[in-house]
Amino acid sequence: MNLYYRRKQKALDRLFNGKIKIIDEETSVRLVGSCSTWDEKVAAGLLVAKSGSHIHLINDVQVANLPEEKISAPSESDMSLEGKTPDVLIIGGGVVGCAIARELSKNNLNILLIEKEYDVATQATSRSDGMIHPGIDIRPGLVKKIYNNRGNSLYPKLTEDLEVDFERTGQYLCFDNINLLPIAALSTFYYNATVAGHCKLIMRKKLKRLEPSISDDVKFALFFDGAGIVCPFNITIALAENAIENGAEIALSTIALSMECSKNLITGEHTITSVTTNRGTIYPKLVINAAGVFADEIAEMAHDRFFSIHPRKGTSLILDKKAKANINTIYSLISGRAKKHHSKGGGMVSTVHGNVLVGPDAVETALKEDYTTEAENLNGVLNKQRQIAPWMKHKDIIAYFSGIRAATYEEDFIVEKGRQTTNILHIAGIQSPGLTAAPALGLAAEELAVSILREHMKVEKNPNFNPKRSRIVQTVTMTPEERNQLIKNNPDYGQIICRCEEVSKGEILDAIRRPLKCTTLDGIKRRVRPTAGRCQGGFCGPNILKLISEETGIPMKEVVKGHEGSNILFGERGNEADE
Numbered sequence: 001m002n003l004y005y006r007r008k009q010k011a012l013d014r015l016f017n018g019k020i021k022i023i024d025e026e027t028s029v030r031l032v033g034s035c036s037t038w039d040e041k042v043a044a045g046l047l048v049a050k051s052g053s054h055i056h057l058i059n060d061v062q063v064a065n066l067p068e069e070k071i072s073a074p075s076e077s078d079m080s081l082e083g084k085t086p087d088v089l090i091i092g093g094g095v096v097g098c099a100i101a102r103e104l105s106k107n108n109l110n111i112l113l114i115e116k117e118y119d120v121a122t123q124a125t126s127r128s129d130g131m132i133h134p135g136i137d138i139r140p141g142l143v144k145k146i147y148n149n150r151g152n153s154l155y156p157k158l159t160e161d162l163e164v165d166f167e168r169t170g171q172y173l174c175f176d177n178i179n180l181l182p183i184a185a186l187s188t189f190y191y192n193a194t195v196a197g198h199c200k201l202i203m204r205k206k207l208k209r210l211e212p213s214i215s216d217d218v219k220f221a222l223f224f225d226g227a228g229i230v231c232p233f234n235i236t237i238a239l240a241e242n243a244i245e246n247g248a249e250i251a252l253s254t255i256a257l258s259m260e261c262s263k264n265l266i267t268g269e270h271t272i273t274s275v276t277t278n279r280g281t282i283y284p285k286l287v288i289n290a291a292g293v294f295a296d297e298i299a300e301m302a303h304d305r306f307f308s309i310h311p312r313k314g315t316s317l318i319l320d321k322k323a324k325a326n327i328n329t330i331y332s333l334i335s336g337r338a339k340k341h342h343s344k345g346g347g348m349v350s351t352v353h354g355n356v357l358v359g360p361d362a363v364e365t366a367l368k369e370d371y372t373t374e375a376e377n378l379n380g381v382l383n384k385q386r387q388i389a390p391w392m393k394h395k396d397i398i399a400y401f402s403g404i405r406a407a408t409y410e411e412d413f414i415v416e417k418g419r420q421t422t423n424i425l426h427i428a429g430i431q432s433p434g435l436t437a438a439p440a441l442g443l444a445a446e447e448l449a450v451s452i453l454r455e456h457m458k459v460e461k462n463p464n465f466n467p468k469r470s471r472i473v474q475t476v477t478m479t480p481e482e483r484n485q486l487i488k489n490n491p492d493y494g495q496i497i498c499r500c501e502e503v504s505k506g507e508i509l510d511a512i513r514r515p516l517k518c519t520t521l522d523g524i525k526r527r528v529r530p531t532a533g534r535c536q537g538g539f540c541g542p543n544i545l546k547l548i549s550e551e552t553g554i555p556m557k558e559v560v561k562g563h564e565g566s567n568i569l570f571g572e573r574g575n576e577a578d579e
Helices: 003-016 038-048 095-104 143-162 178-194 204-210 232-245 292-301 321-326 375-385 434-453 480-489 505-512 521-528 541-552
Strands: 020-024 028-035 056-059 088-091 111-114 171-175 199-203 220-224 228-230 249-251 256-263 270-277 280-282 286-289 309-319 330-334 347-350 356-359 397-408 414-417 424-428 496-498
Touching: 003 020, 003 028, 003 038, 028 038, 038 056, 088 095, 095 111, 095 232, 095 434, 111 232, 143 228, 143 232, 143 414, 143 434, 171 178, 178 199, 178 220, 199 204, 204 220, 228 232, 232 249, 232 434, 232 521, 256 292, 286 292, 286 434, 292 309, 292 397, 292 424, 309 375, 321 356, 356 375, 375 397, 414 434, 424 434, 496 505, 496 541, 505 521, 505 541, 521 541
Parallel strands: 028 056, 088 111, 088 286, 111 249, 171 330, 286 424
Antiparallel strands: 020 028, 171 220, 199 220, 256 270, 270 280, 309 356, 309 397, 330 347, 347 356, 414 424
């Protein structure tokens, strides 16, 4: 054990009375022993891990009386994937997994992506604030710094090709202490050398002209023109649809349960021979681990676990569209009162859909699927951001949610081939700025995957690859003349189902009929936004339910809001037996 870890062991001994030990495993270090709480386990891991180090930490410390989490898993079981032999199996249907699938579809490969949820972008991706980061608080030298800046530069062309809304809004990093002005002015040289885009200093008078509703306490700001906004659902769905159109297959409600591996007795290396799912056993040439908070568990299945994920929970608020009048861009406050730990949220984010997103905060949690919201966190987010946005009121809030970030103890991305297993590729530890980095991570994974596959097979380009994808019509953005012509051709576009968001019957039917299966209310919401307004589906929900049933043949009682078991109707009116 080197000097660094000997010192860390002494610190652990002082804090935990010798109950936690460090085991040096050359390419990683492992913590073993026991402690009383989850927070103690995380604190021990963060104490020992080196930020950005290639030597990752595996935290196997046992926590006393910690209840076992029951992971959501599909109850469906069939043999629809039995015997499939994809060249590449991608595990995880978030924005990164779908970006990888799209990039790989540029090649003549058999690609299969499996996602355990009912749709893509339902976990970490769906709970992103939609901000495309310039990389303000990511230090040079980190892997995520490289992919953040590359991904940021790819968004304009990518969103143009996929017809996804993207705005280069810029971001104000605001200060309420005038004494920090000299340091901030000097920092522009650093930022202009390290961030995506450019940075400049803006004084209060000009800032108030640009963002009139910002707090009067703000003395000056740094403006980063590289920041932007995108809808995390829309970009992920677009990537998935384009991948399907180019030959990839996506299997939803499909969970990886176990893996069989062979071991080379000379080198000690493993090779994945099969992956068992709830839909049969798959025999891939290469596995790409893009499983988010479950990435370390997938690595364990593959005999290649050299890192640990510790879930970090963040809670955010969504404000009504009326609040958009108070913010044009993205802004956050730097002061002693507004200091944020382990959080990359923009503070106040103006979204592409015209709402305002507030938050998130950051809290360590033992649960990888803890999406509960607590009044303490909601009030904490609201009160913190009121320091820069005093115009916010409780009545502006129309929804709130929590998400889980997949943090490693090194607080960095993992983008590399397996260390003990020859045919796995890990794209793991993708917390913020994962949405920003996703296009670049897709390119990197494609390059690494092709290099691995070429050791055993010939890989050729897909001559029919089409980078373009057509979006669903948005009647609300059309001119009266365009809308009238559309309705003349198809009257369904003239029947408004969702009054809050002005979504027509035609748009909802289009969402159901897209290349990626969509038969849930939340799936429709993510694609064309009915139920996303102030009434949250109180008026339009029943009509959408009926449209899904009529279009798909699914009985209305079996149509769900989102996750399995989230049925909306129970029995039929007047039928006491069913009620």
